[in-house]
Amino acid sequence: xxxxxxxATSANLGPGFDTLGLALSxxxxxDIEWSDSNIIEFAGEGVQNINSxxxxxxxxxxxxRVFQAAGRQPAMKLSIHNEIPIGRGLxxxxxxxxxxxxxxxxxxxxxxxxxxxxxxxxxMEGHPDNVVPALIGGLTVAMEDNNEVYCQKVDFPEDxxxxxxxxEFELSTEVSRSVLPQQIxxxxxxNNLQRACFLLASLHNRDFSNLDKAMDDQIYQxxxxxxxxxxxxxxxxARSHGAMGTALSGxxxxxxxxxxxxxxxxxAQAMQEAFRNAQVKSRVFYxxxxxxxxxxxII
Ligand code: HSE
Numbered sequence: 001x002x003x004x005x006x007x008a009t010s011a012n013l014g015p016g017f018d019t020l021g022l023a024l025s026x027x028x029x030x031d032i033e034w035s036d037s038n039i040i041e042f043a044g045e046g047v048q049n050i051n052s053x054x055x056x057x058x059x060x061x062x063x064x065r066v067f068q069a070a071g072r073q074p075a076m077k078l079s080i081h082n083e084i085p086i087g088r089g090l091x092x093x094x095x096x097x098x099x100x101x102x103x104x105x106x107x108x109x110x111x112x113x114x115x116x117x118x119x120x121x122x123x124m125e126g127h128p129d130n131v132v133p134a135l136i137g138g139l140t141v142a143m144e145d146n147n148e149v150y151c152q153k154v155d156f157p158e159d160x161x162x163x164x165x166x167x168e169f170e171l172s173t174e175v176s177r178s179v180l181p182q183q184i185x186x187x188x189x190x191n192n193l194q195r196a197c198f199l200l201a202s203l204h205n206r207d208f209s210n211l212d213k214a215m216d217d218q219i220y221q222x223x224x225x226x227x228x229x230x231x232x233x234x235x236x237x238a239r240s241h242g243a244m245g246t247a248l249s250g251x252x253x254x255x256x257x258x259x260x261x262x263x264x265x266x267x268a269q270a271m272q273e274a275f276r277n278a279q280v281k282s283r284v285f286y287x288x289x290x291x292x293x294x295x296x297x298i299i
Pocket of ligand 1: 011017018019127
């Protein structure tokens, strides 16, 4: 049996739309083995909404893509344990895709290399910024060129904690992307370019003094906040209670804050209260960056 463990991810990190991503210490675990018929067992986050038909499961679909690429059609049993909230901007679909691809690839004796797996993952997900950190871990930069995906991994400072506040409602990436413009103003583009580069350089140099400004974004947050009651108040609450930087996590609706040790609870409580004032119930996750990415065990 093969066991894979894939981290949750937060994409964009403010200015790095469809480019930056961070793997987080919250996991999807999948056991895969040959079987006489297709079977899926599921436990954990999202269990109440799971469609038990294997064909409707993203992990199963991803595994199938690898089997097809290898010219095989075997039946399999998947045992899934999920900690990642679904449809909340924490990379649950990217984790499912990466889990299915890597588990099936290992089961077949690794016919595909990491670059081929990444290409398949981006093809299934539609953008690279969640699947890249889910696969390789850490803080990542993704670049697409001529249908190829290139990525770099940057060490994320270990002393930064990540608070994620997860509203009770789901927001689909499709809806969240539907409000984005086809064209972007030059000033807005330059704003985000400056900040994305500044953010990376600040984290690399461990100078956190202007992370808050560096995590501002003008491309998508101003348009997406219509879906998130209390968005501005949550950001302001995090800032005024000591967060180093805050952003919408991926396509939302979760909100993320970078904090120094000891500040997490104060920041999280303030963010939750701002959500409560906007009639939104939420949960808090106290996380760290995951620097390992997908881990594979043969059991
Ligand atoms: N970069 C993508 C977006 C991430 O913001 O739409 C979606 O998970």
